Structures are given as C-alpha cells and as structure tokens.
Amino acid sequence: MIRIECPNCKRDSYTLSVENFRPCPYCNVTFSGKFGIDRRNDFRKKNDRPLVFSYNQNKIKARTFNKSLNGVGIKIKDNLHISRGDIVNVDFGRYRLKAKLMWSKRKNGDLYSTAGLKFLK
Incomplete structure (x- = not known):
C-alpha cells in the first residue's frame, strides 16, 4: 500500500497505484497521487x-x-x-x-x- 495525500483536504489515504484516480475518503474529491485532482468530468x-x-x-x-x-x-x-x-x-x-x-x-x-x-x- 502507498500512502498519498489528498491535494484538497491534505489528509492521508492509501492506494495500490499512484496513477489510479480515486475519491478521497474524507472530502470525496477525485485525484491520483501522480496526476493530482481530476479535471475531467467524464468517466475514465x-x-x-x-x-x-x-x-x-x-x-x-x-x-x-x-x-x-x-x-x-x-x-x-x-x-x-x-x-x-x-x-x-x-x-x-x-x-x-x-x-x-x-x-x-x-x-x-x-x-x-x-x-x-x-x-x-
């Protein structure tokens, strides 16, 4: 597991891949550890x-x-x-x-x- 910080609320969460976009469990902003906050509104x-x-x-x-x-x-x-x-x-x-x-x-x-x-x- 990799610890990553949410760019929005600055709280830590965990992921298996820094490239995947996932919602923050605290503020629900979708982001990836590698690419930051998701700017696309479409499903990827x-x-x-x-x-x-x-x-x-x-x-x-x-x-x-x-x-x-x-x-x-x-x-x-x-x-x-x-x-x-x-x-x-x-x-x-x-x-x-x-x-x-x-x-x-x-x-x-x-x-x-x-x-x-x-x-x-």
Whole structure:
C-alpha cells in the first residue's frame, strides 16, 4: 500500500497505484497521487492500446493508459515536443480525430512522457 495525500483536504489515504484516480475518503474529491485532482468530468476507463498521432507532418507512436468519451491519456517513450493547446490528428484504427493537447508531464527518472488529449468536435 502507498500512502498519498489528498491535494484538497491534505489528509492521508492509501492506494495500490499512484496513477489510479480515486475519491478521497474524507472530502470525496477525485485525484491520483501522480496526476493530482481530476479535471475531467467524464468517466475514465483504463485502456492500454497502441495509438498513432500526427503533429507537423510527424507521426508519433504512443500508448493509451485511459480513455473517456471526450479524451484520452497517452504515454510516449520520447520527450513530447508539443505545447499545451496544440492540435494533433489522432488515428484510431480507421478513424481520424482532431484533439487538443491539454497537459503533458515527464518527471525526472520516468521512462515515459504522459499527456492528456481532448477530442474536438
């Protein structure tokens, strides 16, 4: 078990994974030890699939780690050289969607960059 502090009420709770989003048992704010307070209102489902997206004529291989109706969390082996707010084209099999980069992180020592993409209508 891993002890994590709620970013809202600052009380400790316990989890098996710092990446999972769970409600705080004291204040009910949904957060993860790694990503902080959940800013997405949609239900998230764990998902681990290959994904290709393109930006400035470059195809970038990634893997999803979760998905929701309006977005997807991805991890990339290399550093992500895309700025927050940039628009990318995401290929899901036969489908191509436009998405906006909402956030990206790479902590020291991590093998992957992580990012959140919001699908555009």
